[in-house]
Amino acid sequence: MKKKEIILKAENVTKYYGQEKVLDIEQFNLYQNAFNFLLGANGSGKTTLLRILSLVDKDYNGQLSYCGKEINKQESELLNLRRKFSVIWQEPYLYNKSVADNIGLPLKLRKKSKNCIKNKVAELAKELKISHLLDKNSKQLSGGEKQKVSIARALITEPEILFIDEPTTNLDYKSNQFFNELFTKLVAKGVTILLITHDLYQIEKLAEYITILKQGKIVINEHKEQVLNEGELEGNNIIGQKLVFA
Amino acid sequence: MGYIWGGIKQAIALIIQLDPEVVEIVWTSVKLSTISTLLASIIGIPGGIAVSKIDFKGKYLFDTILNTLLSLPTVVVGLAVYSLISYRGPLGQLELLFTGKGIILGQVILILPIIVALVRNAIHEIDDRIYDTAISLGATGTQRFRLLISEARYGIMGAVVAGYGRVIGEVGVSMMLGGNIRRVTRTITTAIALETNKGRFSFGIALGLILLSISFIVNFLIYYLQTGDKE
Amino acid sequence: MNFMNNKKKLILVLVLTVLVSSFSFVVVEAKSGDRLILATTTSTENSGLLNELLPPFEEKFGVRVDVVSVGTGKAIRLAENGDADVILVHARKAEDKFVNEGYGVNRRSVMYNDFIILGPKSDPAGIKGMQDVTKAFQKIAESNSEFVSRGDDSGTNKKELSIWKKAGIKPDDSWYLETGQGMGASINVANEKQAYILADRGTYLAYKGKIDLAIVTEGDPLLYNPYGIIPVNPALYSHVNYQLAMSLVGYITSQQGQGIINDYTKYGKKLFKPLAIKPGNLE
Structure with missing residues (x-):
């Protein structure tokens, strides 16, 4: 088992909501070109950590580094990095525009030409089997359709790192399968994925690296096999055990 | 009853024949209201956005005063x-x-508080997720702001239309500051208020019907803008 | 979706059209020439006389006369604040005070008409045909018949109050109703209440046929209602358009102006009699 490079690292990161410390991370590694899973009970700080790692939330203490280089909190540097990342939210927000405009929005923000946006949107929509939705207004979509559109919107920039927060809640079994395969293909192409999930099947099939959060602290942040080995040493299935409370 | 029907019939005739005086008065009203609303919007839209986004000491008091000003009597x-x-x-x-x-x-001055307050409400009503979403999509500060405004567009347009509805139908300000001068500051409302004193009832009714139609259009626009994004 | 977009575009085009044309008119309006602000009473404006009297003057002098019609009291206050160039009002005492205090100069008498008392056909105070207006007022008070007052400090209101004073009555009982509104609106109130009211003849003629009130008292010299024109004192307010105001005074008291006043009729009746030139001396 060859250990992969670390693309994003968090050290001594703490986050408070008022007086309450909700996150206390000594060290967290996000492994490049891998399927990283972030697990933990509700309220354990998964989404909070995801917002910090994806540079959406910069209101924290501690240090992040990208490819070994420390990230300062200057807006220009943050913007540069954010544009290499994409986030798929658990409850996506779509703008009050057409589906096509929503999917093309990140490219528009990056000042791509209209033609380029149009072609890319059409191509991606076809791949994700949502071409029939393109002309609709986002408000007309069902929950599952919204999630599919938000996935397309996240993928259109061909991100280096894809942060995904329990995307499958709103999706049916078939779509679920479809996206699991899609994400696997992306990793194979070199994309790094951080995925928050409760889905044991997904973990078993897809996980490469596993991180478990408990009350804001990291319990495990290692390769799946290592986690399993440790588990065997202790005579039980650590993932399963850790997830029972989840 | 007979003379009411007579009045209405004559009024409709005045409208259909495009009576020059009626046209002039309606045009004065529309013109003044349009410019007032535009100027109030130029100040009030950024003002409303600022009020919704910026926290300052005494904001509670400010909001209370703003809400009070919403029902400012025109004569005041x-x-x-x-x-x-x-x-x-x-x-x-x-x-x-x-x-x-x-x-x-x-x-x-009359509608500035209305536009500021309604724009503020429109911004407040926007889903908080818009902020995280815009940041994660790689929007710059300016782009985030533009996305925010774009999402609040129906609410903002509604605020402007509400301001227009208020000025086209008000009489206190036009009367006291305009003086109901023929061909200059005689608006639909001041004309209705004063021309009936001359016994020109059908003239007043004609203007009243036109004002009603304008109000109807304005309210239809408000309704349309409020529901337009939910269909 | 496309249909919605088209509708939106239509609305946008509509709004833009109104906007653009509004502003083009503002630009055009800004070019208009001299203006003279004439503050006058609602009864004068309501009579329609000014629409006949002013256009020849406007044409001759290339000026626009902006008529602001309010109650006499308010017209005088506007002039005192320097917000009008000239006033045409009917309340002799207040006019003299206005001149004596230095707000106005060169008052000239213009014309007169008369006040009348209107009342319900049932005539509960029994004053129909009476000429003595003071006695009529006393009878109204004695019989507790409802009486509508304008209560707006207008010339008519001032006249009414002076008659009550002469009659030795302080009208503050429940039969005395103050509207605080113009002549027409007050006549309407009196009509609804079937009450007595002091009105100017011009406004009454405009309302005749639409109300169930009739003239009960007329002809008392007390009901004489003279109008005066007074330019605002240029020594007090240098910004007022004194030259044009004096031109207007000259025009209105000229053969031409007085002739128009003498010939003016409404509903087939003459409304005003000229005062600056005796009718016999009119050409």
């Missing part, structure tokens, strides 16, 4: 602005009294 505005632009007032030298500009000044 008229009186206050009269004392400002009367020749003896601090702005007397500008000679705004009894001109369209005077009416516009009063109307802007």
